[in-house]
Structure formats: structure tokens, C-alpha cells
Amino acid sequence: MTINKNIENTQSPRISVAPMMDWTTKDYRFFARLFNPNVILYTEMVTTGAIIHGDAKRHLDFNTEEHPIVLQLGGSNPQDLALCTKMARDWGYDEVNLNVGCPSDRVQNNKIGACLMAEPDLVAECIAEMHNAVDIPVTVKHRIGIDDMQSYEEMLHFVDTVAQTGCDNFIVHARIALLQGLSPKENRDVPPLRYEDVYRLKQERPNLLIEINGGIKTFAETQAHLEHVDGVMIGREAYHNPYLLAELGQLWNLEAPDRFDIINQMLPYIAQRMAEGAPLSIITRHILGLFQNLPGARKWRQALSGGNAKTFADVENAIRNIKENMRRAEDEAKEYQAAL
Known part of the structure; x- marks a missing residue:
């Protein structure tokens, strides 16, 4: 033992x-x-x-x-x-x-x-x-x-x-x-x-x-x-x-991990649990807060909650969408700073 x-x-x-x-x-x-x-x-x-x-x-x-x-x-x-x-x-x-x-x-x-x-x-x-x-x-x-x-x-x-x-x-x-x-x-x-x-x-x-x-x-x-x-x-x-x-x-004194690195580590686990027969929604409900307080966080929650994500591809699409939202927000912030 x-x-x-x-x-x-x-x-x-x-x-x-x-x-x-x-x-x-x-x-x-x-x-x-x-x-x-x-x-x-x-x-x-x-x-x-x-x-x-x-x-x-x-x-x-x-x-x-x-x-x-x-x-x-x-x-x-x-x-x-x-x-x-x-x-x-x-x-x-x-x-x-x-x-x-x-x-x-x-x-x-x-x-x-x-x-x-x-x-x-x-x-x-x-x-x-x-x-x-x-x-x-x-x-x-x-x-x-x-x-x-x-x-x-x-x-x-x-x-x-x-x-x-x-x-x-x-x-x-x-x-x-x-x-x-x-x-x-x-x-x-x-x-x-x-x-x-x-x-x-x-x-x-x-x-x-x-x-x-x-x-x-x-x-x-x-x-x-x-x-x-x-x-x-x-x-x-x-x-x-x-x-x-x-x-x-x-x-x-630990280095803070990147949120997208975390979700990339989470994806194989999600695939494994789905293969075991676990409904996707019982897993994704726990990751809704990953992008809390960041651009696109609401759309991330909407994409994954309420049964909206039904397949593994839906999760991957949600990841792509939040990356695009965050990139767009960064571009807008740079434009705003340049205009000051």
C-alpha cells in the first residue's frame, strides 16, 4: 500500500x-x-x-x-x-x-x-x-x-x-x-x-x-x-x-500560466471523458470562468453553456472565437493609444 x-x-x-x-x-x-x-x-x-x-x-x-x-x-x-x-x-x-x-x-x-x-x-x-x-x-x-x-x-x-x-x-x-x-x-x-x-x-x-x-x-x-x-x-x-x-x-514565485495553454491541456481530458461517455456539458460547465474579465468572456460562456456546445468541435470553435475577440480588443486598444 x-x-x-x-x-x-x-x-x-x-x-x-x-x-x-x-x-x-x-x-x-x-x-x-x-x-x-x-x-x-x-x-x-x-x-x-x-x-x-x-x-x-x-x-x-x-x-x-x-x-x-x-x-x-x-x-x-x-x-x-x-x-x-x-x-x-x-x-x-x-x-x-x-x-x-x-x-x-x-x-x-x-x-x-x-x-x-x-x-x-x-x-x-x-x-x-x-x-x-x-x-x-x-x-x-x-x-x-x-x-x-x-x-x-x-x-x-x-x-x-x-x-x-x-x-x-x-x-x-x-x-x-x-x-x-x-x-x-x-x-x-x-x-x-x-x-x-x-x-x-x-x-x-x-x-x-x-x-x-x-x-x-x-x-x-x-x-x-x-x-x-x-x-x-x-x-x-x-x-x-x-x-x-x-x-x-x-x-x-511561480510563473503564471497562459489561459490558452490551460485550455490546450484541458482538451485531451475533455476528449477522454467524452470517450468514457460523460456528457460534454458536465465538463464545460466548470470552465466557463476561464476568461473572466477579459474581452470575449461573455461569448465564451454563451458558447459553452446551456447545451450550446454539443460536440468537441464546438469547444474548438469557442476557443477560436475568443482568440479573435481578444485580438480585436488588443487592436482597438492600440488604435486608441495611438490616437491619444
């Missing part, structure tokens, strides 16, 4: 793409990896029941190019979580993360996600079982609070309780989750960000590896957070504007 050590070998700081349901699929993760070799990629949250009683291969398979990669698990049964953690290790995952942050009604009803912040002893038992089952890192992603448990002291108690198991890596979403009254979408935007709580956690528990998550959209914001914490997890912005991952390469 081969254990991957890619995350342990990844250079500091820890920069990651958050687990996002329906978004961080293996197709997106292959695409995201082309921007930056050091960013840590997370799967969507997968419940223990889906793995144990469902199609484990469908939920656990990933492309080798995705390393370093973390499997995020949802569950609250210590034995089930330990079993799935072993399976993740055997499947080749670099790390396993327990979800204690999702505010969805569906997962609450199954005692999964943010509701577990109210039961730190149970989370500690789960983490202890997971940690004892494998020799790869086991981490926790959680909120700064929930419902009537909103104080910094209550979050600190949660972290301290779980840390007693030997877990030393916490990814903290810097918003509370209001499980009664707000939708999952509203819980991503409505509760105010309290970055200072995460900074304080790192100050008061310097021996723990603390990563911050929530509302982070730019390289400059990432740099600012790294003055206070060990890592930054980026969510929706990394999906809608994936070139941000290339910009973050500056943290490791």
Missing part, C-alpha cells in the same frame, strides 16, 4: 479550494490543478452512508493529477467515519477532512455538518477514531459558531476539545451559521464575517495550524490574511474566476 505524502511536502503557506457541492467534482479539480501545482484541492462533501452503502468508486475516484487532494467526509458515527477514512487512505487521498460547517437542513437531519459544533465531545470521538485508523492527516472544517453558540469562547472550547485528540489542523469559516431561519445560501452571505475571531484563535493557540475561509476573493486579501494565520481556503471565487489560482502562484 502506497501512502501519498504530497500535502506534507507542499510548500507553505497552505492555500486550498473549498469543498463545494456540485462544483468541486473531479472534472473541476483536474481543471483547477492546471493553474497551480501547490494549491490543495478538496472533494465535494461525501457522506459516510454514500460510500459504505452506495457506489464507493463513483464517490472516491479521482485523477492522479489532482494531488494534493483531500476527501471531505460528512457523518457523525465514529466507526463509519473511521472505515471511510481507511478507504480514503487506500484510495490514495492525501488527507481526510470532517465537515462541521455545512448548514443544510438535509445534513442537519442526519447529524452532519455545522450542527455538530454543539457536540464537541462527539466530534472529538469521531476525530480520534479517524486519526487512529490511518497515518495520513485528519482535519476539521468548522464555523465560528452556530445559533445561540456565537461567542469566541464557545468556539475555543470546541477547538480545544477536538485538539485533545491530537488533531492540530482546523479550517475555520469566519461566519456563524444560523441553522434556524437562514437557508444554506443565506448562511454563506448574511452572517457577518468575523476574521478577527480566527486571528485570535491562531494567536491564542499558536501550536495549531489554523486556516481561514469565507469571502476571500483576491490575491491581496489572501496575502493580508496570511499575516495572521497559516493558510487560506478560497471558495466560490476560485470557481467563478479560476485564474485567481494562477495569480496565487506568486506566493511560491
Whole structure:
């Protein structure tokens, strides 16, 4: 059995793409990896029941190019979580993360996600079982609070309780989750960000590896957070504007890749997935943001979305069209500068 050590070998700081349901699929993760070799990629949250009683291969398979990669698990049964953690290790995952942050009604009803912040002893038992089952890192992603448990002291108690198991890596979403009254979408935007709580956690528990998550959209914001914490997890912005991952390469003095080089590397993957029977639309939906904020980006999205791209040739045509739009924009900019 081969254990991957890619995350342990990844250079500091820890920069990651958050687990996002329906978004961080293996197709997106292959695409995201082309921007930056050091960013840590997370799967969507997968419940223990889906793995144990469902199609484990469908939920656990990933492309080798995705390393370093973390499997995020949802569950609250210590034995089930330990079993799935072993399976993740055997499947080749670099790390396993327990979800204690999702505010969805569906997962609450199954005692999964943010509701577990109210039961730190149970989370500690789960983490202890997971940690004892494998020799790869086991981490926790959680909120700064929930419902009537909103104080910094209550979050600190949660972290301290779980840390007693030997877990030393916490990814903290810097918003509370209001499980009664707000939708999952509203819980991503409505509760105010309290970055200072995460900074304080790192100050008061310097021996723990603390990563911050929530509302982070730019390289400059990432740099600012790294003055206070060990890592930054980026969510929706990394999906809608994936070139941000290339910009973050500056943290490791990496040269930014060309967008057209990225799509040229993506084309053989698209052809392979289509040969396997994957509909083109489930792949192209993840690459719509490649030319975000550039001339022709809207036409690129239109060409690939809504089922407009039905064949491989349609993707190639979209590439040619955006190249022409960008060339035309460059010519117009030069003419404008010459006229000044």
C-alpha cells in the first residue's frame, strides 16, 4: 500500500479550494490543478452512508493529477467515519477532512455538518477514531459558531476539545451559521464575517495550524490574511474566476500560466471523458470562468453553456472565437493609444 505524502511536502503557506457541492467534482479539480501545482484541492462533501452503502468508486475516484487532494467526509458515527477514512487512505487521498460547517437542513437531519459544533465531545470521538485508523492527516472544517453558540469562547472550547485528540489542523469559516431561519445560501452571505475571531484563535493557540475561509476573493486579501494565520481556503471565487489560482502562484514565485495553454491541456481530458461517455456539458460547465474579465468572456460562456456546445468541435470553435475577440480588443486598444 502506497501512502501519498504530497500535502506534507507542499510548500507553505497552505492555500486550498473549498469543498463545494456540485462544483468541486473531479472534472473541476483536474481543471483547477492546471493553474497551480501547490494549491490543495478538496472533494465535494461525501457522506459516510454514500460510500459504505452506495457506489464507493463513483464517490472516491479521482485523477492522479489532482494531488494534493483531500476527501471531505460528512457523518457523525465514529466507526463509519473511521472505515471511510481507511478507504480514503487506500484510495490514495492525501488527507481526510470532517465537515462541521455545512448548514443544510438535509445534513442537519442526519447529524452532519455545522450542527455538530454543539457536540464537541462527539466530534472529538469521531476525530480520534479517524486519526487512529490511518497515518495520513485528519482535519476539521468548522464555523465560528452556530445559533445561540456565537461567542469566541464557545468556539475555543470546541477547538480545544477536538485538539485533545491530537488533531492540530482546523479550517475555520469566519461566519456563524444560523441553522434556524437562514437557508444554506443565506448562511454563506448574511452572517457577518468575523476574521478577527480566527486571528485570535491562531494567536491564542499558536501550536495549531489554523486556516481561514469565507469571502476571500483576491490575491491581496489572501496575502493580508496570511499575516495572521497559516493558510487560506478560497471558495466560490476560485470557481467563478479560476485564474485567481494562477495569480496565487506568486506566493511560491511561480510563473503564471497562459489561459490558452490551460485550455490546450484541458482538451485531451475533455476528449477522454467524452470517450468514457460523460456528457460534454458536465465538463464545460466548470470552465466557463476561464476568461473572466477579459474581452470575449461573455461569448465564451454563451458558447459553452446551456447545451450550446454539443460536440468537441464546438469547444474548438469557442476557443477560436475568443482568440479573435481578444485580438480585436488588443487592436482597438492600440488604435486608441495611438490616437491619444
